[in-house]
Amino acid sequence: MDGETVLDSLKAQFPDAITQSEIDPKPPYIVCANVSRDRIVDVCSYLKDELQFDRLSGITSVDFPDANKFEVVYLIASYEHSVMVKLNADVPRDDNPSIDTVTAVWWHANWYEREVHEMMGIYFNGHPEMTVLVLGDDMMGDWPLRKDYEMYPGRVDAKYPYEDDNVSIVGEWPLEKKPWPAKRYYLE
Amino acid sequence: MVNKHDVKRRMRQLMDEYIHEPQQPDYVLDESEMMVHIGPQHPIQPGPFLIDLKLKGETVETAKLYMGYGHKGIEKILEGLTYIQGLPVTDRICYLSALSNNEAYVSSVERLLDIEPPERSQYIRVIMQELSRIQSHLLGIGEYATDLGFVTMFLYMIREREYVLGLIEDITGARITHAFPRFGGVREDIPDGWREKAVDVLAMVNEKCEMYKELFSDDSVYKMRTVGIGTLTKEDVIKVGLTGPALRAAGIDYDVRRVYPTLTYPDIDFKVQTAKNGDIFDRVMVRIAEIQESCWIIEQALDQMKPGPLFPEGLPFGRRTPSMRVPPGEAYVPVEDPRGEMAMYIRSDGTDKPYRVKIRGPAFSLMQGLPPMLENVYIADVPAIAASMDSCNSEADR
Amino acid sequence: MAKDIRTPMQVITTTTSAIHEFLKRSPAQDIINWGRKNSLWFLTQPMGCCGVEMIATGCAHYDTDRFGIIPRCSPRQADVMVISGYVVRKYFPTLKRLYEQMPSPKWVICMGNCSISGGPFYQSYSTLQNIDEIFPVDVYIPGCPPRPEALIQGFVELQKKIKAKTDKGTMYGVR
Numbered sequence: 001m002d003g004e005t006v007l008d009s010l011k012a013q014f015p016d017a018i019t020q021s022e023i024d025p026k027p028p029y030i031v032c033a034n035v036s037r038d039r040i041v042d043v044c045s046y047l048k049d050e051l052q053f054d055r056l057s058g059i060t061s062v063d064f065p066d067a068n069k070f071e072v073v074y075l076i077a078s079y080e081h082s083v084m085v086k087l088n089a090d091v092p093r094d095d096n097p098s099i100d101t102v103t104a105v106w107w108h109a110n111w112y113e114r115e116v117h118e119m120m121g122i123y124f125n126g127h128p129e130m131t132v133l134v135l136g137d138d139m140m141g142d143w144p145l146r147k148d149y150e151m152y153p154g155r156v157d158a159k160y161p162y163e164d165d166n167v168s169i170v171g172e173w174p175l176e177k178k179p180w181p182a183k184r185y186y187l188e
Numbered sequence: 189m190v191n192k193h194d195v196k197r198r199m200r201q202l203m204d205e206y207i208h209e210p211q212q213p214d215y216v217l218d219e220s221e222m223m224v225h226i227g228p229q230h231p232i233q234p235g236p237f238l239i240d241l242k243l244k245g246e247t248v249e250t251a252k253l254y255m256g257y258g259h260k261g262i263e264k265i266l267e268g269l270t271y272i273q274g275l276p277v278t279d280r281i282c283y284l285s286a287l288s289n290n291e292a293y294v295s296s297v298e299r300l301l302d303i304e305p306p307e308r309s310q311y312i313r314v315i316m317q318e319l320s321r322i323q324s325h326l327l328g329i330g331e332y333a334t335d336l337g338f339v340t341m342f343l344y345m346i347r348e349r350e351y352v353l354g355l356i357e358d359i360t361g362a363r364i365t366h367a368f369p370r371f372g373g374v375r376e377d378i379p380d381g382w383r384e385k386a387v388d389v390l391a392m393v394n395e396k397c398e399m400y401k402e403l404f405s406d407d408s409v410y411k412m413r414t415v416g417i418g419t420l421t422k423e424d425v426i427k428v429g430l431t432g433p434a435l436r437a438a439g440i441d442y443d444v445r446r447v448y449p450t451l452t453y454p455d456i457d458f459k460v461q462t463a464k465n466g467d468i469f470d471r472v473m474v475r476i477a478e479i480q481e482s483c484w485i486i487e488q489a490l491d492q493m494k495p496g497p498l499f500p501e502g503l504p505f506g507r508r509t510p511s512m513r514v515p516p517g518e519a520y521v522p523v524e525d526p527r528g529e530m531a532m533y534i535r536s537d538g539t540d541k542p543y544r545v546k547i548r549g550p551a552f553s554l555m556q557g558l559p560p561m562l563e564n565v566y567i568a569d570v571p572a573i574a575a576s577m578d579s580c581n582s583e584a585d586r
Numbered sequence: 587m588a589k590d591i592r593t594p595m596q597v598i599t600t601t602t603s604a605i606h607e608f609l610k611r612s613p614a615q616d617i618i619n620w621g622r623k624n625s626l627w628f629l630t631q632p633m634g635c636c637g638v639e640m641i642a643t644g645c646a647h648y649d650t651d652r653f654g655i656i657p658r659c660s661p662r663q664a665d666v667m668v669i670s671g672y673v674v675r676k677y678f679p680t681l682k683r684l685y686e687q688m689p690s691p692k693w694v695i696c697m698g699n700c701s702i703s704g705g706p707f708y709q710s711y712s713t714l715q716n717i718d719e720i721f722p723v724d725v726y727i728p729g730c731p732p733r734p735e736a737l738i739q740g741f742v743e744l745q746k747k748i749k750a751k752t753d754k755g756t757m758y759g760v761r
Contacts, residue, residue: 026299028448030520045683055429059523060546062535073533075520075548079426079440082447086520093350111556132584134256136676144711145264205699228680229631236633236677257677258633261710268709277706283635346645362636364731412702582634 001082003031006051013046014039030084037072037089037099044074044105046086053078053085056102059112061120065147068093070122074102089120098123119145207288217442220244224567228257232335232571235254235581237555239574243567251562253555258585259402266545271371271512274531274542278532279365279545283582287366287553288525294369295450296520296534301371304358308496310451311372316359316368317524318482318489322393323352324526325475327402330493332472332575341403348396351389352421356507358382368568371512372413372497383490397480411469418561418573420466426517432528432550433474436512438466444524456488515542547586554579613713615751620747621648622665622691622756623748625654626741629664629684634671636698636731648734655741668743669721672700672707672715685721694747695740695753699730712719722754 001085010033011018021033035043047053057075074087101124102109103130107152113124114133121143124130132140142151217223222243228236235255242249256355262281266274278293279286289315298304305313326349333341353363359378360366368375404410420428425438435442443460446451461477463470514536522531528550535544564568609615632641644650644657658664661684673681685692696717699705704715717723724747728739748755 026302028451028521029748032518036557047314054426055530057529058533058546058548060544062544071545075430075533079442084448084520107427108553108556111552132256134259139711144261149264149711157195229632229661229684234632235637236680255676258672259676259712260672261712262707264711265709280706282636283638313682322606339707343646346642347647350642350647364638419723486668522603 001051001083003029003083006083006085007031007033009051010043010046012078017043019033028082028084030086030090034085035087035089037091039087040074040087040100041100041105044076045074047085049107051078053082053083054106055079056106056109057084059109059116061116061122061145063093063120063145064148065093070097072099072116075139090154096123097121098125100125101127103127121146128186155174189243191279195416199582200271202235203561206582217242226570232575234331237581239430239562239570241556241562241567241570246566248510248562248565248567248570251559253559255585257580258582260586261586263545263547265391268409268541270540271514271542272457274545276365276367278547279367281586282525282549282551282580283364283483284525284580285526286322287316288523289366289368290369291317292521292523292525292530292532293534294371296532297371297514297518299519299521300517300534302515303500305372306500308377308493308499309498311493312359312374312378313369314451314456315454315486315489316356316366316374319352319356321526322479322482323349326352328526328578329472329475329490332572335571335575336410341400342548344396344400347422348393352393353380355386355389360386377498386490390486394480394483394507397476400476401473404469404476405442413569413572414468416465416467416578417569418468418565420557420561422441422466426468426560427466427567428560429531429553430528430557431553433478434466434471434526434554434557435459435528436469437463437474439464448522449585450521450523452489452492455492456485456515458485458488468572471576471578513538514542521532527551527554527580527583533577549586551581551583555581587731588751590645592748605737610756614653619748619751619756623745625742626666627656627658627664627670628666628695629688630657630659631668631684631705632670633673633677633757634698634700636670636700638733639734640668640670640697640737643734643737648738650738653738653745661685662719664688665691666695666741667721668695669701669717669723670698672695673706673717674712676712678714678721679727682720685749691756693725693744694723695725695727695744696723697737697740699728702726702728 007021007023011021017036017039019034021031024030024032053076054076059079060073062071062073070093072089072091074089076085076114078086086100091099099122103113104153110128113127114130116122117130117134118126118132118140133150135144224241224243226232226239227240229239238257240252240254255256262277262306265277275293278289281289289421291380326345330342330345333339357363359376359382360368382438420434420438420441422438425435425440431442431444439462441460441462446460458481461474461481463474516538517535518535520531520533522529530550531546531548532547533548534542537543558574558577558579561573565573607620612687625673630644631639634640642648650656667685667688669681685694697704700707700713704713707713708715727739727746729736744753751758
């Protein structure tokens, strides 16, 4: 069982739900795919029943306020073979973002979904117990990991205001040797 | 810069208005039922969490676990720091095995940057990981022994652990929080004279592990308390989704060093330790066997290592990485922590700070699997079962 | 609320407390202080990374028992509370309750950067900074984490403070 067989059988079974799939060329050779949010439970049960993916590694979420969406990421692995699958599902960023729960497929998805809910505000339909896990009771409703949550005035977040923003310049960085950092780190 | 008075004002506001006690749910109790809280501070716990036990007579009917008493918000903090500034913060996620957390973070960022450390750095990283595994297992088994009342074993293991920490300190300079790997290599090379000292210390640890195995297997009272109690069969373990020694004690042969090999683990010959039943006795025996296996791995790595450079040629940003920009993408590289599979899912957007970091720790699933294990169990067995899982509370809470 | 704990003052209500107040101003207090400073029992409360160093200090190799310092598990049997690690908002009511359960005279030691000023987590929405505005702290031990020798030196400084009668644990002021 390797990544290509998994990807081919997924694409054959769900031709309309799986888009933009690829296999990572570097180890651990993860099979990445985008899933539409209505069919997530079908895809996950197919993965568990037919292709023996019986361990869920984690569920996370990423916030994109500019593109007006959340992305929920599922990382799925197995005890029998060494293929790992990563599914990205888009959830629109409106007043009640929600997606179906996968606790019927994997029992241990319970706490991961609770944590995503209290950090980002995405509701999981059908979850048995949607309460706070890691935060205190008074912080439910704050959604701390969203990009518009202000921790303290003056905090600078990931979008650092450079002039040449959004351009990756690894490989063209000017190598000027400034005197004071050179004393701290070891040179050749 | 942050205004100090604003911070103080907000802090006082928080303390006056928002801090109130967490609400416990109200159960309906019969005459013969009782509620026992093993509260946030308790002698058996290595870190704060709360377990509510509903007892009927002496057996536990249901158990419920509340965590979050050590939540620091590391994922949000890492979004505001550059990649190299975030490296010491990842040390403090699980303080008992700090080098595995560093390794997971650095491997993911190296995958995004598309660089690979040279061979000598990989061997040094393997050696540090195995040393960290030895000292974490020694402390874990020692704390489990304290919860049973076997305090002598704890003091023996702390004595060995101090020698191993001395070895780690000779290379990295710190006992617990190291920040040792760098993007593309490691910070320091092995000093002279370390190799002979390591061989002596590891021979001593190996010999003491034989003594511990005998101590644990010959005592009949200890066996009455641990054999057949807190069993997790293969189906239970797969349902809960565990990794690490708790999984291998049930008989499943799954180790991240074999399944997703990174660094130089394919060149090193080692055996994955398993056991047959999944009870408390087996989990402790698997950990002691893993200590001995790690000693063997370190000896092989020391023999196979050749002199060479620590960083690859032609790094675009040099070895100083304060404002290094990482190309956009996602990366996930799993690493074998002493407790299971540890990984960080890093999402970058081309700037010098990560966009989203998700820390996938093994202790989260260990804590999730604890309440179903405690059903229909005598209350006197609860400390032994909870401590034999060896979960690190600060890693689950982050 | 916060002000009352910060400046502990003895209120004379009973005969026993009046006797204690009389003794505090007499030379007998030196002997009482000598007894107290040589047997400081601390509460094991591992909250963070400094908790592991606190446990390692109490065991073999860096033995604190030679100074008379023993780790105790219950707050009712402890003299010193070592705030070892970050203080999280969810855990803070527990910390206050533990402090109130300790019988006086009681002292507080702040161990590590996280309890002094926030440490590496000062930018967080979930930790509290500046704990010394709530608890009367006697000794601050900086470090992240401080070495076990630094913790032993912290206890020795507390012993010197008790001998010089400048500590906040025995309440020398009268209201």
